Amino acid sequence: MIVTETGTEAETDARTRRRAMIALFVGVAAKTTAIVGASTAATLIASEIGGAGWSGLPAAANVLGTATGSLLAGTLMARLGKRSALSLMYGLGALGGVIAFLAAVSGVLPLLLVGMVLLGIGNAGAQLARYVAADLYPLARKGFGLSVIVWAGTVGAIAGPALIAPGASVARWLGLPELSGPIAVTTVIVLLAVGATFVLPRGEAVAPVERKSPSMVLSALRRPAVLAPLSAMVAAHVAMVAVMTMTPVQLHDHGHGLDVVGWVIAAHMVGMFALAPLSGKIADRWGGRVTIYLGIGTLILAAVTCVTAPTAHATGLPLALFLLGYGWNLAFVGGSSLLARDLPEAERTRLQGTVDAVVWGSAAFASLSAGPLFAGGGYVLLAVVAGVAALAPLVVFARVRTL
Known part of the structure; x- marks a missing residue:
């Protein structure tokens, strides 16, 4: 009888985990698809409005929104539960899509930036979903669990760029600015992410939110268990975002259309997400430090x-952008x-959100x-x-030899 009950409990836990993983996967896949189209279109819109010097502003607004959302996510998840917190964050992302679409139609750059900030808050939910997935798995498989959710971005890597040109065509047919089309597609797809959260199991008991002073947070971030992975993720993001942001402008300046921009960015997005389970297995078997070193290389x-090969749109640039994406993936996973693995459970959610911020x-x-x-x-x-920035974590890891 005891064995039967234990088996039943194990089957229930497996079903619950499978259901949660499917919901998390769908939400992240939808959000990634949306953010690819929105970011690419917004970069080109800003370039048209203010020139190349302004083209980085939408991506900056998006990542600032992601940073803000990450900082708030720990508190939201503690007070509302993971399911409600993700629903709220994805919902704000959908609102951002509407605002960005209005900005694309009217050509108002500040309005576009507001929309990208809100889309970034939704993206923060998608990013933190990997930790929600990791918590569903035992210690030896946490790397794999979170990598499956990172892998969900493969859907966005394929669908996001592929929808840019058709979305632009539909917008032209409707008499709207062509770059408003990918933004409109973004809004619809983010709503799919919102719907996916309602499939998640209801959250566990809400944990009390412990307020910490800025000095306590800074002290926690300086601990070796946090500082080493933080430095790797920061360096990888800086290198990846800087090059990725300007690649559409580089291609556009050399006379290539949205179709070329779309498939070069697709190569990058495939690199970012498609091999994530491999990165997770490397992390589970050889550790996070080795995985990060491979990412830096x-x-x-x-x-x-x-x-x-800065102008080789058919060979060098797709390869470079793929490698850029997979290097980021290795460092990120x-x-x-x-x-x-290494953070105490009591402070894990808050510190993970702070690190992402x-x-x-x-x-x-x-x-x-x-x-x-x-x-x-x-x-x-x-x-x-970007290459110099990628090397920075080696200094930190040279001083931290226990991870």
């Missing part, structure tokens, strides 16, 4: 490829696995810097700076 190779805040800086760097020194200079 891949990012450097991507930067070198960008420098040597490796760092996330260290945080999922720092990571996306630094990525906002990269987006803001990318436009002026590109305008002043071109794509090659931008790639060199």
